[in-house]
Amino acid sequence: MSAKRTNAAYSVVEPTTTSKRVAGTLVVLYAIVTMIPLLWIFATGWKSPPDSISYPPKILFEPTAEGHCNLFTTRTRQTDEFIESLGPPRGMCDRITRERNMVIAGESNYFPRFVNSLIIAFGSTFFAVLLGTISAYAFSRFKVPLADDLLFFILSTRMMPPIAVAIPIYLMYREVGLSDTRLGMILLYTAVNVSLAVWLLKGFIDEIPREYEEAAMVDGYTRLQAFWKVVLPQASTGIAATAIFCLIFAWNEYAFAVLLTSGTAQTAPPFIPTIIGEGGMDWPAVGAGTTIFLVPILVFTILLRKHLLRGITFGAVRK
């Protein structure tokens, strides 16, 4: 056996067993550290309110859907006699809340706030990527007068934290009636994201050789058709990456949302921390709301992962 081992060809590209183990351990450790907060939130969502604030924290607990029930409902405290007069509970949440002498009074605002988040985040991402792609193509392919200055100007909008201009924007929005509207928030997030989109996409489009479009145009396609058939498919990796960045920003944005939305157009981030139960914060409901809030961005990223990982496709080219 040992003779075999010494005879085995030594490879400089294959990692050794030891280095594989070290690398694996490090990755697992890192994953644990970064995932503990997420696990904590997820677990809190399934705890009962007393368990959620017990000290020392409970690692093992009896899971309950109470947090999720509280998240989607509003409740009122009632006397035992009144609750008994209602007859048998309708559904699981009804039963859980009655154990705490509560009766479901109606739906909470979580669902409409979640829908607002979806519309505003995906809407602004769509417009930012659309405008970004068109402008990036123009900057990449045409002789735009003052192109360098324009690009610098576009980037300069990101040189300060967006919230620095919150007051002027607040006043402007109030004046033109965009305060607390979905359209207003879509425009705002689009404006913040479009500079990132232009710069990211310009890099990707610069990488696509002009010869592709030129060949298509010589072959009888107009520039617009060549853009659709040749440039867009090859920019798909860049577009997917840009869309994910834009979506993450718009989805998680908190400061503008607090300032500019309060009712009809409020998004989930400013809403979730305001979920109050009896006697203070309803932590299980907050945990449940946060967990559900993470789902769309996770799904979107997983759907586009194939594009992100597909890598550069310029292999058809011999350099």
Next chain:
Amino acid sequence: MADVSLKGVSKSFRDVAAIRSLDMDIADGEFLVLLGPTGAGKTTTLRLVAGLERADAGSIWIDGRDMTKEPPPARDVTFVFQQYSLYPHMTVYDNIAFPLRSPARRLSEDQVKARVDEVAEMLRIEHKLKNKATALSGGEMQRVAIGRALVRRPAIFLMDEPLSSLDAKLRAELRLELKRIQRELGATILYVTHDQIEAMTMADRIGVLREGALVQIGTPREIYEAPVDAYVAAKLGSPRINLLPRTAFPNVPGPPEAVTIGARTENILFDGAGAASAEGAVDWIEHLGDQNHLHLSVGAHKMVMLAEPDTELAVGDRVHLHLQAPLFFDGDGRRIGA
């Protein structure tokens, strides 16, 4: 297929003149090769004919019609690029079919298939049609690129160094194939290269470009045997022509105003009639198998000549040289008759 004329075409990029008042006619069915170093304006000429660049002055005629201001799709030309030639997100079939599916044409899918199959057979890539374009070797990619041009049956083929990114063996193979296809189809081809072998073997006529101007145009034989100046003489022939001061060969008869004498490597012999032109010493011998290159010193000057593969010469030997059909150039490099 059609003829192409360039009349007084000029093009500058910013302050740099790429093409200076170029006049050139390409006959129907002719294989014209533009030869020149990087920056001579070869590619710009192709792009002007294709309509990818707009000429500053002059006019471009294709098939008897003034196309100077027409956009590329209206010109019925096709362009084979040096690289970046295939769309990586499509299969080989879709790549070849791409020009046929353009809105300018509107063929049925059956017609498209028939044409693609025909071209694939001609280029011997039938078995690769379903592959992704990225899954081909370099030679196959360039074959597909040529196929994409052939499938159109355009007025003229424009080819920008289509073989330069391939290795020598493939280049030689595709050179023959391209010439065969051009003969079969009677295609008009404007071909750009800096490779003199491609120019010599494929061209009906060669146009030599220098700094955006056409220096000489003619058959490969004419360009090789009767170059207008030392620049053109040095462009063709490998190893390149020996250009030495007239004074190095005082006993070679020639015109009195000649300043430079040009001797192609195959035109220098060891023994010949009459007195030797000069005497040289062997510095180095390159053995190529089928022939030898002899590097010589003639006085203070270096030159190269061919020798038989079984030569018994050795480094340090002195040899008598006889020049055959030498070329003479004046002080400006222009060739003057003997």
